[in-house]
Amino acid sequence: xxxxxxxxxxxxxxxxxxxxxxxxxxxxxxxxxxxxxxxxxxxxxxxxxxxxxxxxxxxxxxxxxxxxxxxxxxxxxxxxxxxxxxxxxxxxxxxxxxxxxxxxxxxxxxxxxxxxxxxxxxxxxxxxxxxxxxxxxxxxxxxxxxxxxxxxxxxxxxxxxxxxxxxxxxxxxxxxxxxxxxxxxxxxxxxxxxxxxxxxxxxxxxxxxxxxxxxxxxxxxxxxxxxxxxxxxxxxxxxxxxxxxxxxxxxxxxxxxxxxxxxxxxxxxxxxxxxxxxxxxxxxxxxxxxxxxxxxxxxxxxxxxxxxxxxxxxxxxxxxxxxxxxxxxxxxxxxxxxxxxxxxxxxxxxxxxx
Numbered sequence: 001x002x003x004x005x006x007x008x009x010x011x012x013x014x015x016x017x018x019x020x021x022x023x024x025x026x027x028x029x030x031x032x033x034x035x036x037x038x039x040x041x042x043x044x045x046x047x048x049x050x051x052x053x054x055x056x057x058x059x060x061x062x063x064x065x066x067x068x069x070x071x072x073x074x075x076x077x078x079x080x081x082x083x084x085x086x087x088x089x090x091x092x093x094x095x096x097x098x099x100x101x102x103x104x105x106x107x108x109x110x111x112x113x114x115x116x117x118x119x120x121x122x123x124x125x126x127x128x129x130x131x132x133x134x135x136x137x138x139x140x141x142x143x144x145x146x147x148x149x150x151x152x153x154x155x156x157x158x159x160x161x162x163x164x165x166x167x168x169x170x171x172x173x174x175x176x177x178x179x180x181x182x183x184x185x186x187x188x189x190x191x192x193x194x195x196x197x198x199x200x201x202x203x204x205x206x207x208x209x210x211x212x213x214x215x216x217x218x219x220x221x222x223x224x225x226x227x228x229x230x231x232x233x234x235x236x237x238x239x240x241x242x243x244x245x246x247x248x249x250x251x252x253x254x255x256x257x258x259x260x261x262x263x264x265x266x267x268x269x270x271x272x273x274x275x276x277x278x279x280x281x282x283x284x285x286x287x288x289x290x291x292x293x294x295x296x297x298x299x300x301x302x303x304x305x306x307x308x309x310x311x312x313x314x315x316x317x318x319x320x321x322x323x324x325x326x327x328x329x330x331x332x333x334x335x336x337x338x339x340x341x342x343x344x345x346x347x348x349x350x351x352x353x354x
Contacts (some may be wrong), residue, residue: 063178080191101159116140139165190275211253217243277332290314
């Protein structure tokens with residue numbers, strides 16, 4: 001049986017070992033320059049000069065995500081040049097512009113601990129016209145108190161920053177997956193104002209016409225001390241003063257089969273006015289997607305007279321999605337459940353009998 005004196009010595013030795021380990025860890029990860037935030041990049045970048053941004057995990061260069069500037073926006077070359085999400089790209093550019101951090105280490109041996117070594121780090125390269133490199137950053141894991149660790153390529157100075165490049169690219173965890181280009185795709189294919197639509201024509205198994213009807217505007221009564229104008233010269237002024245139609249309030253015109261349920265027709269309108277793709281499709285294979293005479297088509301006519309045409313082609317092999325495109329533009333995939341909501345039978349659009 002161990003003596004009390006031996007246990008006391010053992011406990012003291014354990015405390016000493018813990019203390020030494022803590023001091024070693026503190027020295028290993030402590031701030032290298034006494035606090036304060038510094039510019040991570042050697043000079044503040046002019047984000048207007050950035051024409052392309054590439055990102056990849058160090059040991060997986062084949063999974064590079066590329067963003068390219070195109071006019072006032074950005075596109076994703078690996079996704080057939082689809083537009084990128086403006087707000088995400090702008091946030092990334094703001095992070096570059098305000099990249100400040102506190103140095104936490106300048107030792108090469110601790111780079112793997114920060115997940116910021118050549119193999120495990122997220123490499124982010126910004127280039128100008130012609131591919132000239134503007135800067136090359138390597139981003140690592142998220143800091144416990146928020147923000148993340150980052151360094152410049154070729155430097156061992158590890159900065160703790162308030163921004164997180166890894167989060168921007170959807171890279172998380174101790175064994176992070178490569179960045180995914182889909183995260184950057186703007187999948188909003190069509191966005192219209194419901195109140196601006198006057199008519200919808202659905203060409204499916206049967207043709208269904210949904211025509212809005214607006215209540216006639218009530219005429220404005222003349223002022224009590226003013227008689228109604230009777231001269232021809234007063235007619236233009238009276239027309240200009242006529243009240244406008246209330247486009248926020250409508251019903252749907254009856255057709256040969258009777259009344260149309262407003263809630264059901266409004267649901268079709270809402271779906272068509274806010275179309276999102278599930279995934280993009282290769283425009284080089286558009287002939288295989290079932291557009292043309294066999295496609296289902298929804299046409300929306302707007303108050304200004306223009307028409308938007310949405311074609312829905314054949315089902316994809318998984319049976320959950322359908323190819324579609326708007327006004328003959330880039331093809332994409334949409335969930336079949338959305339298409340089914342747009343093309344009910346005419347019978348299903350009739351009001352339920354009470």
